[in-house]
Amino acid sequence: MSSNQLGKKSQAWSALFSEPMSELVQRYTASVGFDRRLWQADIEGSLAHAEMLAAQRIISAADHAAIARGMAQIRQEIEAGAFAWKLELEDVHLNIEARLTELVGDAGKRLHTGRSRNDQVATDVRLWLRGEIDRIALLLTALQKALVDLADRHADVIMPGFTHLQVAQPVSFGHHMLAYVEMFSRDAERMADVRRRTNRLPLGAAALAGTSYPLDRERVAKTLGMVDDEGEACVCQNSLDAVSDRDFAIEFTAAASLCMVHVSRLSEELVLWTNQSVGFIDLADRFCTGSSIMPQKKNPDVPELARGKSGRVVGHLMGLFTLMKGQPLAYNKDNQEDKEPLFDTVDTLADTLRIFAELVGGITVRAAAMEAAAQRGYATATDLADYLVRKGVPFRDAHETVAKAVKAAIAQRADLSELPLDVLRGFDPRIDEDVYDALSLRGSLDARATIGGTAPTQVRAQIARHRQRLG
Ligand code: ARG
Numbered sequence: 001m002s003s004n005q006l007g008k009k010s011q012a013w014s015a016l017f018s019e020p021m022s023e024l025v026q027r028y029t030a031s032v033g034f035d036r037r038l039w040q041a042d043i044e045g046s047l048a049h050a051e052m053l054a055a056q057r058i059i060s061a062a063d064h065a066a067i068a069r070g071m072a073q074i075r076q077e078i079e080a081g082a083f084a085w086k087l088e089l090e091d092v093h094l095n096i097e098a099r100l101t102e103l104v105g106d107a108g109k110r111l112h113t114g115r116s117r118n119d120q121v122a123t124d125v126r127l128w129l130r131g132e133i134d135r136i137a138l139l140l141t142a143l144q145k146a147l148v149d150l151a152d153r154h155a156d157v158i159m160p161g162f163t164h165l166q167v168a169q170p171v172s173f174g175h176h177m178l179a180y181v182e183m184f185s186r187d188a189e190r191m192a193d194v195r196r197r198t199n200r201l202p203l204g205a206a207a208l209a210g211t212s213y214p215l216d217r218e219r220v221a222k223t224l225g226m227v228d229d230e231g232e233a234c235v236c237q238n239s240l241d242a243v244s245d246r247d248f249a250i251e252f253t254a255a256a257s258l259c260m261v262h263v264s265r266l267s268e269e270l271v272l273w274t275n276q277s278v279g280f281i282d283l284a285d286r287f288c289t290g291s292s293i294m295p296q297k298k299n300p301d302v303p304e305l306a307r308g309k310s311g312r313v314v315g316h317l318m319g320l321f322t323l324m325k326g327q328p329l330a331y332n333k334d335n336q337e338d339k340e341p342l343f344d345t346v347d348t349l350a351d352t353l354r355i356f357a358e359l360v361g362g363i364t365v366r367a368a369a370m371e372a373a374a375q376r377g378y379a380t381a382t383d384l385a386d387y388l389v390r391k392g393v394p395f396r397d398a399h400e401t402v403a404k405a406v407k408a409a410i411a412q413r414a415d416l417s418e419l420p421l422d423v424l425r426g427f428d429p430r431i432d433e434d435v436y437d438a439l440s441l442r443g444s445l446d447a448r449a450t451i452g453g454t455a456p457t458q459v460r461a462q463i464a465r466h467r468q469r470l471g
Contacts, residue, residue, distance in 0.1 A: 200234040266303070388401060
Protein backbone atom coordinates (compact mmCIF):
# COMPACT_ATOMS: atom_id res chain seq x y z
CA MET A 1 0.00 0.00 0.00
CA SER A 2 1.45 3.37 -0.93
CA SER A 3 1.76 6.06 1.69
CA ASN A 4 -0.86 7.94 -0.24
CA GLN A 5 -3.38 5.14 0.15
CA LEU A 6 -2.67 5.01 3.86
CA GLY A 7 -3.99 8.54 3.99
CA LYS A 8 -2.47 11.50 5.72
CA LYS A 9 -5.36 13.80 6.51
CA SER A 10 -5.94 13.20 10.19
CA GLN A 11 -3.77 13.83 13.16
CA ALA A 12 -1.96 11.03 15.01
CA TRP A 13 -3.80 9.79 18.14
CA SER A 14 -1.29 11.24 20.55
CA ALA A 15 2.33 12.19 20.92
CA LEU A 16 3.10 8.48 21.15
CA PHE A 17 2.20 7.89 17.50
CA SER A 18 4.58 8.75 14.68
CA GLU A 19 1.99 8.59 11.89
CA PRO A 20 -1.75 9.14 11.57
CA MET A 21 -4.20 6.28 11.24
CA SER A 22 -4.83 5.23 7.64
CA GLU A 23 -8.11 6.36 6.20
CA LEU A 24 -9.16 2.79 5.64
CA VAL A 25 -8.51 1.89 9.26
CA GLN A 26 -10.33 5.02 10.32
CA ARG A 27 -13.41 3.97 8.43
CA TYR A 28 -13.08 0.41 9.68
CA THR A 29 -12.83 1.37 13.34
CA ALA A 30 -15.24 4.29 13.46
CA SER A 31 -18.63 3.70 15.04
CA VAL A 32 -20.05 7.21 14.97
CA GLY A 33 -22.17 6.31 11.95
CA PHE A 34 -24.35 4.17 14.20
CA ASP A 35 -23.47 4.89 17.84
CA ARG A 36 -24.49 8.54 17.57
CA ARG A 37 -27.84 7.10 18.44
CA LEU A 38 -26.53 6.96 22.04
CA TRP A 39 -26.02 10.72 22.25
CA GLN A 40 -28.70 11.42 24.86
CA ALA A 41 -27.43 8.69 27.16
CA ASP A 42 -23.87 9.91 26.60
CA ILE A 43 -24.74 13.45 27.67
CA GLU A 44 -26.83 12.23 30.61
CA GLY A 45 -23.97 10.03 31.83
CA SER A 46 -21.42 12.80 31.41
CA LEU A 47 -23.56 15.28 33.32
CA ALA A 48 -23.99 12.85 36.22
CA HIS A 49 -20.24 12.17 36.23
CA ALA A 50 -19.38 15.90 36.17
CA GLU A 51 -21.84 16.70 38.94
CA MET A 52 -20.20 14.04 41.12
CA LEU A 53 -16.67 15.23 40.25
CA ALA A 54 -17.66 18.69 41.49
CA ALA A 55 -19.38 17.38 44.62
CA GLN A 56 -16.20 15.43 45.40
CA ARG A 57 -14.11 18.55 44.71
CA ILE A 58 -12.22 16.78 41.93
CA ILE A 59 -13.22 19.57 39.55
CA SER A 60 -14.37 23.09 40.47
CA ALA A 61 -17.96 24.28 40.60
CA ALA A 62 -17.10 26.66 37.77
CA ASP A 63 -15.87 23.78 35.59
CA HIS A 64 -19.04 21.85 36.36
CA ALA A 65 -21.17 24.85 35.36
CA ALA A 66 -19.20 25.24 32.13
CA ILE A 67 -19.67 21.55 31.30
CA ALA A 68 -23.41 21.78 31.96
CA ARG A 69 -23.66 24.88 29.79
CA GLY A 70 -21.68 23.31 26.98
CA MET A 71 -23.72 20.12 27.07
CA ALA A 72 -26.96 22.11 26.91
CA GLN A 73 -25.75 23.73 23.72
CA ILE A 74 -24.59 20.41 22.26
CA ARG A 75 -28.01 18.96 23.00
CA GLN A 76 -29.62 21.81 21.09
CA GLU A 77 -27.24 21.42 18.18
CA ILE A 78 -27.91 17.68 17.88
CA GLU A 79 -31.67 18.14 18.17
CA ALA A 80 -31.57 20.84 15.50
CA GLY A 81 -29.50 18.59 13.22
CA ALA A 82 -26.74 21.20 13.33
CA PHE A 83 -24.11 19.09 15.09
CA ALA A 84 -21.15 18.23 12.85
CA TRP A 85 -20.46 14.52 13.43
CA LYS A 86 -16.91 13.70 12.42
CA LEU A 87 -15.72 10.29 11.35
CA GLU A 88 -12.17 11.10 12.35
CA LEU A 89 -13.41 11.49 15.93
CA GLU A 90 -14.37 7.81 15.80
CA ASP A 91 -17.41 7.55 18.03
CA VAL A 92 -20.23 9.40 19.75
CA HIS A 93 -18.19 9.83 22.92
CA LEU A 94 -15.17 11.54 21.34
CA ASN A 95 -17.39 13.66 19.09
CA ILE A 96 -19.32 15.10 22.01
CA GLU A 97 -16.25 15.57 24.18
CA ALA A 98 -14.35 17.35 21.41
CA ARG A 99 -17.25 19.72 20.78
CA LEU A 100 -17.53 20.38 24.52
CA THR A 101 -13.88 21.38 24.68
CA GLU A 102 -14.37 23.59 21.64
CA LEU A 103 -17.22 25.32 23.45
CA VAL A 104 -15.93 25.58 27.03
CA GLY A 105 -12.17 25.04 26.87
CA ASP A 106 -10.28 23.38 29.72
CA ALA A 107 -13.43 22.47 31.66
CA GLY A 108 -14.29 20.16 28.76
CA LYS A 109 -10.89 18.53 29.00
CA ARG A 110 -11.49 17.84 32.70
CA LEU A 111 -14.72 15.87 32.11
CA HIS A 112 -12.85 12.66 31.37
CA THR A 113 -11.14 12.67 34.80
CA GLY A 114 -11.55 9.27 36.44
CA ARG A 115 -13.34 7.91 33.40
CA SER A 116 -12.54 5.84 30.32
CA ARG A 117 -14.54 5.27 27.18
CA ASN A 118 -14.74 1.70 28.35
CA ASP A 119 -16.94 2.43 31.37
CA GLN A 120 -18.56 5.30 29.46
CA VAL A 121 -19.81 3.20 26.56
CA ALA A 122 -21.02 0.44 28.86
CA THR A 123 -22.99 3.04 30.83
CA ASP A 124 -24.41 4.63 27.69
CA VAL A 125 -25.64 1.36 26.23
CA ARG A 126 -27.28 0.39 29.52
CA LEU A 127 -29.00 3.77 29.90
CA TRP A 128 -30.21 3.69 26.32
CA LEU A 129 -31.45 0.11 26.54
CA ARG A 130 -33.25 0.82 29.82
CA GLY A 131 -35.30 3.48 28.04
CA GLU A 132 -36.05 1.15 25.15
CA ILE A 133 -37.14 -1.64 27.50
CA ASP A 134 -39.61 0.78 29.08
CA ARG A 135 -40.99 1.62 25.64
CA ILE A 136 -41.26 -2.06 24.75
CA ALA A 137 -43.07 -2.76 28.02
CA LEU A 138 -45.77 -0.26 26.99
CA LEU A 139 -46.05 -1.83 23.54
CA LEU A 140 -46.42 -5.29 25.08
CA THR A 141 -49.21 -3.97 27.27
CA ALA A 142 -50.96 -2.44 24.26
CA LEU A 143 -50.73 -5.68 22.30
CA GLN A 144 -52.07 -7.71 25.22
CA LYS A 145 -54.98 -5.29 25.60
CA ALA A 146 -55.82 -5.60 21.90
CA LEU A 147 -55.82 -9.39 22.21
CA VAL A 148 -57.97 -9.28 25.35
CA ASP A 149 -60.47 -7.02 23.57
CA LEU A 150 -60.62 -9.44 20.64
CA ALA A 151 -61.05 -12.36 23.05
CA ASP A 152 -63.82 -10.52 24.84
CA ARG A 153 -65.75 -9.91 21.64
CA HIS A 154 -65.49 -13.60 20.72
CA ALA A 155 -65.47 -15.52 23.99
CA ASP A 156 -68.49 -17.55 22.79
CA VAL A 157 -67.25 -18.25 19.28
CA ILE A 158 -66.44 -21.91 18.77
CA MET A 159 -63.46 -22.97 16.70
CA PRO A 160 -61.74 -26.31 16.31
CA GLY A 161 -58.77 -26.62 18.63
CA PHE A 162 -55.91 -28.49 17.00
CA THR A 163 -53.16 -30.84 18.03
CA HIS A 164 -50.82 -32.00 15.26
CA LEU A 165 -52.84 -29.49 13.21
CA GLN A 166 -55.68 -32.03 13.23
CA VAL A 167 -59.06 -31.21 14.75
CA ALA A 168 -58.87 -32.15 18.42
CA GLN A 169 -61.51 -30.51 20.62
CA PRO A 170 -63.65 -27.40 20.29
CA VAL A 171 -62.28 -24.30 21.94
CA SER A 172 -63.45 -20.76 22.31
CA PHE A 173 -61.78 -18.35 19.89
CA GLY A 174 -61.37 -15.99 22.84
CA HIS A 175 -59.55 -18.75 24.70
CA HIS A 176 -57.22 -19.20 21.76
CA MET A 177 -56.39 -15.49 21.78
CA LEU A 178 -55.79 -15.52 25.53
CA ALA A 179 -53.08 -18.17 25.02
CA TYR A 180 -51.07 -15.44 23.26
CA VAL A 181 -51.84 -12.99 26.05
CA GLU A 182 -50.17 -15.45 28.44
CA MET A 183 -47.10 -15.63 26.18
CA PHE A 184 -46.80 -11.87 25.87
CA SER A 185 -47.31 -11.39 29.60
CA ARG A 186 -44.36 -13.71 30.23
CA ASP A 187 -42.37 -11.70 27.67
CA ALA A 188 -43.17 -8.57 29.69
CA GLU A 189 -42.00 -10.31 32.88
CA ARG A 190 -38.77 -11.28 31.16
CA MET A 191 -38.23 -7.70 29.99
CA ALA A 192 -38.77 -6.40 33.53
CA ASP A 193 -36.22 -8.90 34.78
CA VAL A 194 -33.67 -7.95 32.12
CA ARG A 195 -34.22 -4.31 33.03
CA ARG A 196 -33.11 -4.98 36.61
CA ARG A 197 -29.75 -6.32 35.46
CA THR A 198 -29.38 -3.66 32.77
CA ASN A 199 -29.95 -0.84 35.24
CA ARG A 200 -26.52 -1.04 36.93
CA LEU A 201 -23.71 1.48 36.74
CA PRO A 202 -20.32 0.67 35.15
CA LEU A 203 -18.96 4.25 35.50
CA GLY A 204 -16.12 4.37 38.00
CA ALA A 205 -14.62 1.16 36.64
CA ALA A 206 -12.59 3.47 34.38
CA ALA A 207 -10.49 1.55 31.83
CA LEU A 208 -10.59 -1.75 33.71
CA ALA A 209 -9.16 -1.48 37.22
CA GLY A 210 -11.08 1.32 38.90
CA THR A 211 -9.60 4.76 39.46
CA SER A 212 -7.39 6.56 41.96
CA TYR A 213 -9.79 9.53 42.20
CA PRO A 214 -12.22 9.51 45.13
CA LEU A 215 -15.32 8.97 42.96
CA ASP A 216 -18.74 8.56 44.55
CA ARG A 217 -20.15 5.89 42.28
CA GLU A 218 -23.34 5.52 44.27
CA ARG A 219 -24.12 9.19 43.82
CA VAL A 220 -23.78 8.84 40.04
CA ALA A 221 -25.98 5.73 40.07
CA LYS A 222 -28.70 7.58 41.97
CA THR A 223 -28.50 10.59 39.66
CA LEU A 224 -29.00 8.27 36.70
CA GLY A 225 -31.89 6.40 38.35
CA MET A 226 -29.81 3.23 38.56
CA VAL A 227 -31.46 2.13 41.78
CA ASP A 228 -33.30 -0.98 42.98
CA ASP A 229 -36.86 -1.19 44.32
CA GLU A 230 -35.67 0.09 47.70
CA GLY A 231 -33.99 3.07 46.07
CA GLU A 232 -30.48 1.68 46.76
CA ALA A 233 -27.80 2.51 44.19
CA CYS A 234 -27.05 -0.32 41.73
CA VAL A 235 -23.34 -0.19 40.97
CA CYS A 236 -21.36 -2.85 39.07
CA GLN A 237 -19.18 -4.39 41.77
CA ASN A 238 -16.17 -5.54 39.74
CA SER A 239 -14.39 -3.10 37.45
CA LEU A 240 -13.18 -5.77 35.00
CA ASP A 241 -16.65 -7.19 34.67
CA ALA A 242 -18.23 -3.71 34.48
CA VAL A 243 -16.37 -2.74 31.30
CA SER A 244 -16.50 -6.09 29.53
CA ASP A 245 -19.94 -7.47 30.41
CA ARG A 246 -22.54 -7.35 27.67
CA ASP A 247 -24.72 -10.14 28.96
CA PHE A 248 -27.49 -7.63 29.65
CA ALA A 249 -27.57 -7.03 25.88
CA ILE A 250 -27.53 -10.75 25.15
CA GLU A 251 -30.29 -11.37 27.68
CA PHE A 252 -32.36 -8.62 26.16
CA THR A 253 -31.91 -10.05 22.69
CA ALA A 254 -32.84 -13.50 24.00
CA ALA A 255 -36.03 -12.09 25.53
CA ALA A 256 -36.70 -10.20 22.29
CA SER A 257 -36.13 -13.38 20.26
CA LEU A 258 -38.60 -15.31 22.34
CA CYS A 259 -41.15 -12.52 22.00
CA MET A 260 -40.62 -12.49 18.23
CA VAL A 261 -41.07 -16.27 18.17
CA HIS A 262 -44.43 -15.77 19.90
CA VAL A 263 -45.37 -13.18 17.29
CA SER A 264 -44.20 -15.60 14.62
CA ARG A 265 -46.45 -18.39 15.91
CA LEU A 266 -49.42 -16.04 15.93
CA SER A 267 -48.46 -14.91 12.43
CA GLU A 268 -48.40 -18.46 11.16
CA GLU A 269 -51.93 -18.98 12.48
CA LEU A 270 -53.19 -15.74 10.98
CA VAL A 271 -51.79 -16.71 7.60
CA LEU A 272 -53.40 -20.14 7.86
CA TRP A 273 -56.73 -18.73 8.98
CA THR A 274 -56.92 -16.28 6.07
CA ASN A 275 -56.32 -19.08 3.56
CA GLN A 276 -59.43 -19.51 1.35
CA SER A 277 -59.90 -23.17 2.23
CA VAL A 278 -59.92 -22.27 5.95
CA GLY A 279 -61.52 -18.81 5.98
CA PHE A 280 -61.62 -18.33 9.76
CA ILE A 281 -60.71 -14.64 9.70
CA ASP A 282 -60.19 -11.62 7.51
CA LEU A 283 -57.42 -9.11 8.06
CA ALA A 284 -58.18 -5.45 7.49
CA ASP A 285 -57.17 -4.35 3.99
CA ARG A 286 -54.69 -1.84 5.35
CA PHE A 287 -52.49 -4.71 6.52
CA CYS A 288 -52.57 -6.62 3.25
CA THR A 289 -51.11 -6.15 -0.19
CA GLY A 290 -52.28 -7.18 -3.63
CA SER A 291 -50.53 -8.94 -6.46
CA SER A 292 -49.23 -7.22 -9.56
CA ILE A 293 -50.41 -10.12 -11.72
CA MET A 294 -53.28 -11.86 -9.92
CA PRO A 295 -56.13 -9.39 -9.45
CA GLN A 296 -57.95 -11.54 -6.90
CA LYS A 297 -55.06 -11.70 -4.39
CA LYS A 298 -55.03 -10.19 -0.91
CA ASN A 299 -51.85 -11.28 0.79
CA PRO A 300 -51.25 -11.30 4.55
CA ASP A 301 -47.87 -9.59 4.18
CA VAL A 302 -47.62 -8.19 7.69
CA PRO A 303 -47.79 -11.52 9.53
CA GLU A 304 -45.57 -13.11 6.90
CA LEU A 305 -42.95 -10.41 7.35
CA ALA A 306 -43.15 -10.65 11.12
CA ARG A 307 -42.59 -14.39 10.84
CA GLY A 308 -39.54 -13.63 8.70
CA LYS A 309 -38.25 -10.90 11.00
CA SER A 310 -38.26 -13.30 13.93
CA GLY A 311 -35.39 -15.08 12.13
CA ARG A 312 -33.51 -11.83 11.89
CA VAL A 313 -33.74 -11.20 15.64
CA VAL A 314 -32.75 -14.78 16.50
CA GLY A 315 -29.79 -14.18 14.15
CA HIS A 316 -28.77 -11.13 16.21
CA LEU A 317 -28.85 -13.29 19.32
CA MET A 318 -26.47 -15.77 17.71
CA GLY A 319 -24.28 -12.87 16.59
CA LEU A 320 -24.01 -11.45 20.09
CA PHE A 321 -23.26 -14.83 21.65
CA THR A 322 -20.50 -15.37 19.12
CA LEU A 323 -19.18 -11.85 19.64
CA MET A 324 -18.68 -12.53 23.36
CA LYS A 325 -17.47 -16.12 23.17
CA GLY A 326 -13.73 -15.71 22.71
CA GLN A 327 -13.18 -12.46 24.58
CA PRO A 328 -10.64 -12.35 27.38
CA LEU A 329 -11.13 -9.83 30.19
CA ALA A 330 -11.54 -6.94 30.13
CA TYR A 331 -12.76 -4.52 27.42
CA ASN A 332 -12.01 -5.45 23.81
CA LYS A 333 -12.91 -3.51 20.71
CA ASP A 334 -15.02 -6.50 19.65
CA ASN A 335 -17.67 -5.01 21.91
CA GLN A 336 -18.20 -2.12 19.53
CA GLU A 337 -19.95 -4.72 17.37
CA ASP A 338 -22.70 -5.15 19.98
CA LYS A 339 -24.51 -2.03 18.87
CA GLU A 340 -25.90 -2.68 15.42
CA PRO A 341 -27.51 -6.02 16.31
CA LEU A 342 -28.84 -4.56 19.54
CA PHE A 343 -30.25 -1.47 17.82
CA ASP A 344 -31.83 -3.53 15.08
CA THR A 345 -33.32 -5.93 17.62
CA VAL A 346 -34.97 -3.03 19.44
CA ASP A 347 -36.27 -1.48 16.22
CA THR A 348 -37.58 -4.73 14.81
CA LEU A 349 -39.29 -5.78 18.02
CA ALA A 350 -40.80 -2.35 18.71
CA ASP A 351 -42.13 -1.93 15.15
CA THR A 352 -43.54 -5.44 15.15
CA LEU A 353 -45.32 -5.05 18.48
CA ARG A 354 -46.78 -1.70 17.45
CA ILE A 355 -48.10 -2.99 14.16
CA PHE A 356 -49.51 -6.14 15.74
CA ALA A 357 -51.51 -4.22 18.34
CA GLU A 358 -53.24 -2.51 15.40
CA LEU A 359 -53.49 -5.59 13.23
CA VAL A 360 -55.20 -7.58 15.98
CA GLY A 361 -57.77 -4.78 16.36
CA GLY A 362 -58.56 -5.14 12.64
CA ILE A 363 -59.31 -8.89 12.63
CA THR A 364 -62.80 -9.93 11.45
CA VAL A 365 -63.83 -13.30 12.86
CA ARG A 366 -65.83 -15.66 10.63
CA ALA A 367 -67.63 -17.49 13.43
CA ALA A 368 -69.74 -19.70 11.13
CA ALA A 369 -66.69 -21.02 9.28
CA MET A 370 -64.95 -21.82 12.55
CA GLU A 371 -67.94 -23.63 13.97
CA ALA A 372 -68.50 -25.58 10.76
CA ALA A 373 -64.86 -26.71 10.81
CA ALA A 374 -65.22 -27.87 14.42
CA GLN A 375 -68.37 -29.75 13.43
CA ARG A 376 -66.53 -31.64 10.71
CA GLY A 377 -63.67 -33.04 12.74
CA TYR A 378 -65.34 -35.24 15.44
CA ALA A 379 -64.20 -32.64 17.93
CA THR A 380 -66.58 -33.97 20.60
CA ALA A 381 -65.34 -37.56 20.57
CA THR A 382 -63.60 -37.02 23.91
CA ASP A 383 -66.89 -35.74 25.29
CA LEU A 384 -68.58 -39.01 24.38
CA ALA A 385 -65.81 -40.90 26.17
CA ASP A 386 -66.18 -38.65 29.22
CA TYR A 387 -69.96 -39.24 29.08
CA LEU A 388 -69.40 -43.00 29.23
CA VAL A 389 -66.96 -42.57 32.13
CA ARG A 390 -69.69 -40.71 34.02
CA LYS A 391 -71.91 -43.77 33.39
CA GLY A 392 -69.28 -45.96 35.05
CA VAL A 393 -67.21 -47.14 32.06
CA PRO A 394 -63.41 -47.19 32.71
CA PHE A 395 -61.78 -44.45 30.58
CA ARG A 396 -59.63 -46.78 28.48
CA ASP A 397 -62.69 -48.87 27.54
CA ALA A 398 -64.69 -45.74 26.80
CA HIS A 399 -61.87 -44.51 24.51
CA GLU A 400 -62.05 -47.77 22.53
CA THR A 401 -65.84 -47.70 22.27
CA VAL A 402 -65.82 -44.14 20.96
CA ALA A 403 -63.13 -45.00 18.40
CA LYS A 404 -65.55 -47.59 16.99
CA ALA A 405 -68.39 -45.07 16.99
CA VAL A 406 -66.23 -42.50 15.12
CA LYS A 407 -65.28 -45.15 12.56
CA ALA A 408 -68.95 -45.91 11.96
CA ALA A 409 -69.78 -42.22 11.71
CA ILE A 410 -66.99 -41.62 9.19
CA ALA A 411 -68.38 -44.50 7.09
CA GLN A 412 -71.77 -42.79 7.11
CA ARG A 413 -70.25 -39.35 6.53
CA ALA A 414 -72.09 -38.16 9.63
CA ASP A 415 -71.12 -36.39 12.83
CA LEU A 416 -71.43 -38.33 16.10
CA SER A 417 -74.32 -36.06 17.08
CA GLU A 418 -76.14 -37.08 13.87
CA LEU A 419 -76.15 -40.80 14.71
CA PRO A 420 -79.59 -41.96 15.96
CA LEU A 421 -79.85 -43.00 19.60
CA ASP A 422 -80.33 -46.72 18.79
CA VAL A 423 -77.13 -46.70 16.71
CA LEU A 424 -75.22 -45.06 19.55
CA ARG A 425 -76.72 -47.55 22.05
CA GLY A 426 -75.32 -50.28 19.84
CA PHE A 427 -71.86 -49.20 21.01
CA ASP A 428 -72.85 -49.10 24.68
CA PRO A 429 -76.32 -49.64 26.13
CA ARG A 430 -75.67 -47.11 28.91
CA ILE A 431 -76.03 -44.28 26.37
CA ASP A 432 -79.24 -42.21 26.83
CA GLU A 433 -80.98 -39.27 25.22
CA ASP A 434 -78.83 -36.83 27.29
CA VAL A 435 -75.80 -37.90 25.20
CA TYR A 436 -76.72 -35.25 22.63
CA ASP A 437 -75.97 -32.48 25.15
CA ALA A 438 -72.50 -33.93 25.63
CA LEU A 439 -72.01 -34.25 21.88
CA SER A 440 -72.85 -30.66 21.09
CA LEU A 441 -69.95 -28.28 20.55
CA ARG A 442 -71.46 -25.85 23.01
CA GLY A 443 -71.87 -28.57 25.64
CA SER A 444 -68.27 -29.65 25.11
CA LEU A 445 -67.04 -26.10 25.58
CA ASP A 446 -69.17 -25.38 28.65
CA ALA A 447 -67.99 -28.57 30.32
CA ARG A 448 -64.36 -27.45 30.43
CA ALA A 449 -64.62 -24.95 33.25
CA THR A 450 -61.55 -25.78 35.33
CA ILE A 451 -59.02 -22.98 35.82
CA GLY A 452 -57.50 -22.26 32.43
CA GLY A 453 -60.16 -24.26 30.58
CA THR A 454 -61.99 -23.15 27.47
CA ALA A 455 -65.54 -22.77 28.93
CA PRO A 456 -66.72 -19.23 28.12
CA THR A 457 -67.37 -18.62 31.85
CA GLN A 458 -63.72 -19.40 32.49
CA VAL A 459 -62.60 -17.33 29.50
CA ARG A 460 -64.53 -14.36 30.86
CA ALA A 461 -62.95 -14.84 34.29
CA GLN A 462 -59.52 -14.79 32.66
CA ILE A 463 -60.42 -11.69 30.66
CA ALA A 464 -61.38 -9.94 33.90
CA ARG A 465 -58.08 -10.98 35.49
CA HIS A 466 -56.09 -9.70 32.53
CA ARG A 467 -57.98 -6.40 32.43
CA GLN A 468 -57.23 -5.87 36.11
CA ARG A 469 -53.56 -6.74 35.58
CA LEU A 470 -53.10 -4.61 32.48
CA GLY A 471 -54.89 -1.59 33.91
N1 ARG B 1 -16.73 3.00 20.41
C1 ARG B 1 -16.24 2.13 21.43
C2 ARG B 1 -17.24 0.99 21.67
O1 ARG B 1 -18.29 1.09 21.17
C3 ARG B 1 -16.05 2.91 22.69
C4 ARG B 1 -15.05 2.31 23.63
C5 ARG B 1 -13.69 2.40 23.04
N2 ARG B 1 -12.70 2.08 23.99
C6 ARG B 1 -11.44 1.88 23.63
N3 ARG B 1 -10.59 1.59 24.55
N4 ARG B 1 -11.06 1.97 22.37
O2 ARG B 1 -16.96 0.01 22.32
